[in-house]
Amino acid sequence: MAGKWLLGSGIRDGAEQPKAVLVAVRRSDETGESARGTGTSLAELRRLADTDGLSVVGELVQSRDRPDPATFIGSGRAEELAELVAGRTADLVVADGELTPGQARNLQEVVGVPVVDRTALILDIFAEHARSSEGRLQVELAQIAYQLPRLRGEGRALSRVGGGRMAGGAGIGVRGPGEMRLEVQRRTLRRRASRLRAEAAELARRRERVRRRRSRNQVPSVAITGYTNAGKSALLNRLTGAGALTEDVLFATLDPTVRRTVAGGREFTLTDTVGFVRNLPHQLVDAFRSTLEEVSGSDLMLHVVDASAPDAFGQITTVHGVLHEIGAGHLPELLVLNKIDVAPPEWVTALRRAYPDASAVSALTGEGIAELREALGARLHRVTASASTAGLR
Numbered sequence: 400m401a402g403k404w405l406l407g408s409g410i411r412d413g414a415e416q417p418k419a420v421l422v423a424v425r426r427s428d429e430t431g432e433s434a435r436g437t438g439t440s441l442a443e444l445r446r447l448a449d450t451d452g453l454s455v456v457g458e459l460v461q462s463r464d465r466p467d468p469a470t471f472i473g474s475g476r477a478e479e480l481a482e483l484v485a486g487r488t489a490d491l492v493v494a495d496g497e498l499t500p501g502q503a504r505n506l507q508e509v510v511g512v513p514v515v516d517r518t519a520l521i522l523d524i525f526a527e528h529a530r531s532s533e534g535r536l537q538v539e540l541a542q543i544a545y546q547l548p549r550l551r552g553e554g555r556a557l558s559r560v561g562g563g564r565m566a567g568g569a570g571i572g573v574r575g576p577g578e579m580r581l582e583v584q585r586r587t588l589r590r591r592a593s594r595l596r597a598e599a600a601e602l603a604r605r606r607e608r609v610r611r612r613r614s615r616n617q618v619p620s621v622a623i624t625g626y627t628n629a630g631k632s633a634l635l636n637r638l639t640g641a642g643a644l645t646e647d648v649l650f651a652t653l654d655p656t657v658r659r660t661v662a663g664g665r666e667f668t669l670t671d672t673v674g675f676v677r678n679l680p681h682q683l684v685d686a687f688r689s690t691l692e693e694v695s696g697s698d699l700m701l702h703v704v705d706a707s708a709p710d711a712f713g714q715i716t717t718v719h720g721v722l723h724e725i726g727a728g729h730l731p732e733l734l735v736l737n738k739i740d741v742a743p744p745e746w747v748t749a750l751r752r753a754y755p756d757a758s759a760v761s762a763l764t765g766e767g768i769a770e771l772r773e774a775l776g777a778r779l780h781r782v783t784a785s786a787s788t789a790g791l792r
C-alpha cells in the first residue's frame with residue numbers, strides 16, 4: 400500500500416498495490432559509462448517504488464539533450480506513454496527526477512492518471528517510516544515545502560468546483576472563489592510550517608544539550624553514515640548489540656539511535672542515522688538538518704559502503720557530496736566495505752585498491768568485525784589525541 404500522502408494526490412483509492420509506469424530522460428549523447436548512469440538511476444527508482452508499495456508495470460526511457468520544459472519527455476513520447484499507461488492499466492506515472500509543477504500537470508493531462516516525481520516518492524517513503532515525533536515533524540515540513548509551489552494545480556481544480564473557470568486569462572485581475580481558496584490553503588500551510596519549525600527548533604535544542612553533556616563526559620562520538628540500505632543499522636547492531644531495525648527497504652532508519660560501546664579500550668558513542676541517496680530532495684535535507692547535524696558534531700565517521708552494490712563508487716561520491724553540504728566534509732572518516740559475504744570478490748578488490756585504509760566486513764556474518772573494532776580503536780586514539788592537542792576537548 401502506498402503511503403497516504405501519495406494516495407492523497409488522486410491515485411485510485413483502494414488499489415492494494417497501485418501499478419506504476421516509470422519514465423526517465425537520458426541524454427542522447429550518453430553511451431557506455433554515462434548511459435549506465437541512467438540505468439543505475441532507473442534501477443534505484445524501481446527500488447524506491449517497490450519500497451513504497453508500488454508495482455512497476457512498465458518503463459519508458461526517452462533520449463534527448465534535456466528534459467522537455469513542457470512535458471518532461473516531449474509531446475510525441477507523452478502520447479506513447481499514455482498508450483503504455485492504458486495498455487498496462489497503470490494507476491500512476493513516476494518520473495525519475497524532479498518535475499516542475501507545470502510538467503507534472505501537462506503530462507497528467509495527456510496520460511490521464513496522476514503523475515508524480517522521484518521527490519514525491521521519497522517524501523512518501525519518509526512519511527511511512529518516520530517513527531519519532533521529531534522525524535514526523537521533519538517529514539511534514541519537507542512535504543509542505545514540496546506542496547506549496549504546487550498548489551496552483553489544485554487551485555484550478557478548486558476554482559472549477561467553485562463554478563468559476565480561470566483558464567484562458569479570463570480571470571486576470573479578478574479574484575475568483577478558487578483563487579481565494581488557494582490563498583487560504585497557502586496561508587494555512589505556511590502557518591502550520593512555522594509552528595512545526597518552532598517545535599523542531601525546540602527539539603533540536605534539546606538534542607544539542609544532550610550532545611554537549613556527552614562531549615563534556617569526554618566520550619568521543621562516532622557517527623555511522625552511508626548510502627541507504629548499505630547496512631548501517633546492521634553494523635550498529637553487530638558492534639553494540641543494539642536492536643536497531645534493519646530491513647531490505649530504502650530509508651528504514653530515519654531517527655538517530657545512539658549506543659555506547661568500546662573499541663581498543665576506548666569508550667565511545669555510536670550513532671546510526673538516516674541514509675543518503677543520489678539527489679536527496681533538498682526539502683528533506685533542509686527539514687532533516689538537525690538530524691544530519693548529529694553527524695557533523697561527531698569526532699569520527701564510520702562510512703558504510705555496500706560493496707555488493709553495482710554502483711558502490713557512485714554511492715561513495717554521493718555520500719561525500721551530502722556530507723559536504725551539511726558541513727561534515729572535513730570530519731575524519733573510516734570507510735567500511737560491508738556485505739563482503741555477497742559481494743563479488745573482484746568488486747571488493749577494486750574498492751580496496753581505491754581505498755586502501757578501508758575495513759572489509761560482513762555485518763551479517765561477523766566476518767572482519769574484530770579487525771574493524773581494532774582499526775576503530777586506533778583511529779579514535781588518533782582523533783581524540785589530535786583534538787586534545789588542538790585544545791578542543
Ligand SMILES: Nc1nc2c(ncn2[C@@H]2O[C@H](COP(=O)(O)OP(=O)(O)OP(=O)(O)O)[C@@H](O)[C@H]2O)c(=O)[nH]1
Pocket residue numbers: 625626627628629630631632633634644645646647648649650651652653673674675737738739740741760761762763764
Ligand atoms: N548479505 C548481507 N546483507 C546485509 C549485510 N548487512 C546488512 N545486510 C542487509 O541489508 C539490508 C539493509 O540493512 P540495514 O542495516 O537496514 O541498512 P541501513 O544502511 O541501515 O539502511 P537504511 O536505514 O534503510 O538507510 C538488510 O536486509 C540487511 O539484512 C551484510 O553484511 N551482508
Ligand SMILES: [Mg+2]
Pocket residue numbers: 631632633644645651652
Ligand atoms: Mg538503517
